[in-house]
Amino acid sequence: MTEETLTADPEALFLDFFKMDKYRERLSSMAVTGNKSFIVDFDELLAAEPKLAQQFMEKPDEYLEHANRAAKAQLQIEEPEYAEEIGNVTVRFRGLPETTPLRILGSKHIGKLVMLEGIVVRASPARPMVMEAAFKCKWCGAMSHVTQSGPFLTAPLACSAPECRRKSSFEFIQEESTFIDSQDVRIQERPEDLPPGQLPRWLDIKLLERDLVDMARPGDHVSVVGITRAVAPTVPRVGRLRSFTLHLDTNFIDVESKEPEKVLITPEEEKQILELAKDPEIHSKILRSLAPSVYGYEHIKEAIMYLLFGGTAKHFPDITIRGDLNVLLVGDPGTAKSQLLQYVSKIAPRGLYTSGRGTTAAGLTAAVLRDKAGGMTLEAGALVLADKGIAAIDEMDKMRTEDRVAIHEVMEQHTVSVAKGGIVATLNARTSILAAANPSLGRYDPYRTVAENISLPVTILSRFDLIFVLRDVPEKNQDTKMTEHILDLHRTGVSPIEPPIEPELFRKYISYAKNLKPVLTQEALERLKAFYLLMRSASETEGTPVAITARQLESLVRVSEARARASLRKEVLAEDADRAIDIMTKSLEQVGIDISSHKFDIDIIMTGKPKSLRDKLSVILGLISSMEKETGMVDKARLFGEASSRI
Numbered sequence: 001m002t003e004e005t006l007t008a009d010p011e012a013l014f015l016d017f018f019k020m021d022k023y024r025e026r027l028s029s030m031a032v033t034g035n036k037s038f039i040v041d042f043d044e045l046l047a048a049e050p051k052l053a054q055q056f057m058e059k060p061d062e063y064l065e066h067a068n069r070a071a072k073a074q075l076q077i078e079e080p081e082y083a084e085e086i087g088n089v090t091v092r093f094r095g096l097p098e099t100t101p102l103r104i105l106g107s108k109h110i111g112k113l114v115m116l117e118g119i120v121v122r123a124s125p126a127r128p129m130v131m132e133a134a135f136k137c138k139w140c141g142a143m144s145h146v147t148q149s150g151p152f153l154t155a156p157l158a159c160s161a162p163e164c165r166r167k168s169s170f171e172f173i174q175e176e177s178t179f180i181d182s183q184d185v186r187i188q189e190r191p192e193d194l195p196p197g198q199l200p201r202w203l204d205i206k207l208l209e210r211d212l213v214d215m216a217r218p219g220d221h222v223s224v225v226g227i228t229r230a231v232a233p234t235v236p237r238v239g240r241l242r243s244f245t246l247h248l249d250t251n252f253i254d255v256e257s258k259e260p261e262k263v264l265i266t267p268e269e270e271k272q273i274l275e276l277a278k279d280p281e282i283h284s285k286i287l288r289s290l291a292p293s294v295y296g297y298e299h300i301k302e303a304i305m306y307l308l309f310g311g312t313a314k315h316f317p318d319i320t321i322r323g324d325l326n327v328l329l330v331g332d333p334g335t336a337k338s339q340l341l342q343y344v345s346k347i348a349p350r351g352l353y354t355s356g357r358g359t360t361a362a363g364l365t366a367a368v369l370r371d372k373a374g375g376m377t378l379e380a381g382a383l384v385l386a387d388k389g390i391a392a393i394d395e396m397d398k399m400r401t402e403d404r405v406a407i408h409e410v411m412e413q414h415t416v417s418v419a420k421g422g423i424v425a426t427l428n429a430r431t432s433i434l435a436a437a438n439p440s441l442g443r444y445d446p447y448r449t450v451a452e453n454i455s456l457p458v459t460i461l462s463r464f465d466l467i468f469v470l471r472d473v474p475e476k477n478q479d480t481k482m483t484e485h486i487l488d489l490h491r492t493g494v495s496p497i498e499p500p501i502e503p504e505l506f507r508k509y510i511s512y513a514k515n516l517k518p519v520l521t522q523e524a525l526e527r528l529k530a531f532y533l534l535m536r537s538a539s540e541t542e543g544t545p546v547a548i549t550a551r552q553l554e555s556l557v558r559v560s561e562a563r564a565r566a567s568l569r570k571e572v573l574a575e576d577a578d579r580a581i582d583i584m585t586k587s588l589e590q591v592g593i594d595i596s597s598h599k600f601d602i603d604i605i606m607t608g609k610p611k612s613l614r615d616k617l618s619v620i621l622g623l624i625s626s627m628e629k630e631t632g633m634v635d636k637a638r639l640f641g642e643a644s645s646r647i
Contacts, residue, residue: 010063013052014070017045027075030089031082037090037211038071039252042225046097057096060113060227064251067091090209092252093225102189102201105246109228116248118187120220121202122369122379126183126213134176137161138169143176151234183207185216186379187224205248215253218366218380218427219387226250265508272505273512277568286566289499289506291343294336295485299586303327303466304344306583307390307432308510309565311558312517322414324432325558326463328396330454331470332443337436341392344434347503349511350389354382356399361406365429368421376421383410383429390432397437397455404460407433411463435464444471465555466587518564520557520572527577528556552588556580 018027026038046053056063071089075082083089096115105114135144135156142161146154155170188202205224207213216222230244265273276282283305290301306325313323329337345351354364359382367379383391396404409415414430439445440455461467501509520528532553559580564572 010052010055010066011070011073013049014067015073017048017052018070018074020044020048024074024078027071028078030075031079035211036086036088037092037209039092039094040067042093042095043097045093056093057113059111060251061111064091094252094254095223096225099223101193102187102203103195103198105203105228107230110230110246112228113225113251114228114248115223115225116187116203116205117190117193117221117223118203119190119385120185120216120218120222120380121188121385122186122377123214123216123218124184124377126181128179129182129208130177130179132178134173135170136173137164137166138171139166140164143173144170145176180208181210181213183213187222190221203246203248205250205253207250207253212250212253216255218378219384221256223254223256224248224250225252225254265512269505269508270512273509274568276501276509282567283563285500286506288497289501289503290347291340292497292499293489294339294343295481297336297340297470299583300329300340300468300470302579302583303468303587304340304434305566306466306559306562307434308344308348309513309562310432311561311565313430320414321554322412322430323558323561324414324430325465325555325562326411326433327435328461328464328467329434329436329470330439330444330467331436332472333438335470335472337470338394341394341434341436344390345392347507347510348390349507349514350386351392352382352386352389353392353394356393356395356397359393359399359403361403364403365406365410365416366418366425366427368418368423370421376423378418378423378425378427380427381416383407383431384416384427386431387428388430390434393433393435395438396435396460397440401457404457408459408463411460444469446471462551465558466583468587513565513568516565516568516570518561518570518572520560521574523574524560524572524577527574527581528553528560531581532556552584556584559583 018024023038023040030036030038042053045056052063056067068089068091071091072083075089076084093113096113098115099117100109100114102116102118105116130148130153133146133148133153133155135146136142137144137159140159140161140163142159142164144156144160146156148154153172155172158165158167159170183206185205185207186202187205189200194200205226207215226248229247229249231247232240232242232244234240276285279285286305287298287301290304304327307327310325311323314321329340331337342353345353363381364383365381366384367381368376369379370376393407406416409417410429410431411433414428416427416429418425418427437454437456439453441453444453499506556577557580560572560576563576563579564570
């Protein structure tokens with residue numbers, strides 16, 4: 001086929017292409033669904049008419065008109081009555097041969113058809129936009145229709161009536177004008193596509209037509225096909241600027257699912273995943289695949305494994321119980337906390353890493369911003385963008401107190417509530433949080449409680465399912481192995497331990513496992529019940545601290561479900577419950593033991609003060625009160641003497 005034939009009659013070529021059975025069916029179904037547009041797979045056009053597809057990418061405005069007219073002609077054959085009713089048909093093209101990175105979009109792409117991928121960070125409300133405006137002459141009453149383009153409403157230059165032809169006084173007639181729905185959406189580079197040390201680039205995309213409006217919400221990963229436009233911003237009393245801004249007129253927007261469990265897995269990969277799950281040593285393999293370059297920390301890696309797989313959320317008519325786990329690592333400097341966090345944010349099907357020092361409440365949850373039109377728009381923060389994924393928050397203790405408060409609701413309710421700037425909204429933030437914090441005195445002091453060691457409020461501490469302390473204690477054998485491991489890393493440049501499961505397959509294994517909803521067996525239920533009641537019974541004696549609460553019981557269930565998911569089982573077995581009890585006991589031994597009484601005391605995490613301290617405080621307060629009643633004042637020497645004999 002020659003170039004001349006192609007340029008002469010592209011409409012006929014589109015018409016031939018639309019005669020394929022697949023597209024004839026799609027056109028016919030438009031009458032049933034009431035749509036004014038239908039979707040064409042661009043790779044099929046490329047295979048059938050390569051030159052036409054090439055020309056279309058170069059001159060999309062011209063060739064889109066040809067495609068729309070050809071689609072209308074074919075619709076008149078398939079459904080003549082519906083074709084007359086709707087007027088124009090819009091063809092939407094899905095999946096170009098290659099994706100243009102947002103970072104390299106520039107002047108050479110102006111007027112070209114491109115496909116971009118990104119994450120939606122902002123969406124304006126849907127607004128009607130006039131396409132053809134009707135104006136009435138105030139002198140003679142004649143009507144003029146003007147096709148609109150640009151941000152401002154354009155009136156006719158002169159009256160359309162030959163006998164009038166006046167150049168002023170026109171009245172805009174809304175009823176006679178043609179409107180379409182429009183929405184502005186901002187997309188940003190995905191965190192995983194961002195080059196190191198670079199700021200994420202963003203681009204405004206315009207959604208015109210009802211079937212595109214409200215397709216994407218903040219937090220969605222999208223693939224957008226559209227025509228690149230350049231517009232010169234107008235400055236009042238100065239005119240148009242020389243530097244133009246780019247935006248995209250959208251032809252098609254495809255929302256990639258927010259669910260990590262919907263990651264594309266091929267039949268071969270599914271076979272590999274199922275084969276892996278049959279291995280009785282699967283948990284050990286997963287642990288060896290987790291951050292293999294970080295030496296040791298078996299119990300912490302085990303906790304991270306449970307965090308990656310997560311438990312099952314339960315929805316009841318009155319309440320919702322979260323399934324995601326929250327884990328806190330408290331440790332001395334140089335104990336590889338940040339490395340573990342960064343690894344988890346990369347291996348998780350959906351993960352975000354942020355550091356407490358440069359994080360604000362609005363950046364974590366949602367910001368309300370004023371848009372160009374004067375209205376307010378909502379911009380999603382890190383925890384909303386990490387919905388159905390994992391948020392790794394480093395140096396949590398360095399965050400300002402007022403910013404840290406924003407995390408409370410996310411950790412327990414899994415929502416972000418916003419009420420500011422006239423916007424009242426509740427966004428989903430079903431996020432597992434893996435946080436790291438440094439001890440407030442530089443190094444962890446074993447003679448102080450965890451609440452005294454870190455400057456985090458107990459309201460946050462109590463919401464973590466598992467808390468671990470990473471201490472840097474000199475020990476000859478351990479130090480020798482650690483030294484050899486680190487020096488081997490530096491000498492060879494590769495990890496001395498080859499992960500049994502490749503990172504890409506590991507990510508897909510996690511996604512596949514998330515589809516399962518394991519159920520507690522009777523044996524597992526009995527084990528958890530026995531452990532909980534045993535710990536509670538130790539607290540029944542008067543004067544004994546409370547060792548465990550219902551919050552820890554729920555954590556045990558979540559950990560047990562996560563372990564069953566890790567081996568792709570639909571039932572939680574007794575061995576899962578036993579491992580959950582072991583890891584919970586390890587966590588409580590590190591952070592839930594009262595230093596003075598050496599007993600389990602959950603109040604250290606729940607209230608920040610162990611029972612032994614509360615008892616001493618009540619004795620002293622009682623003495624002060626009784627002495628004050630006796631003499632009207634308290635003698636310091638007598639108070640000390642009485643207190644030392646009673647405490």
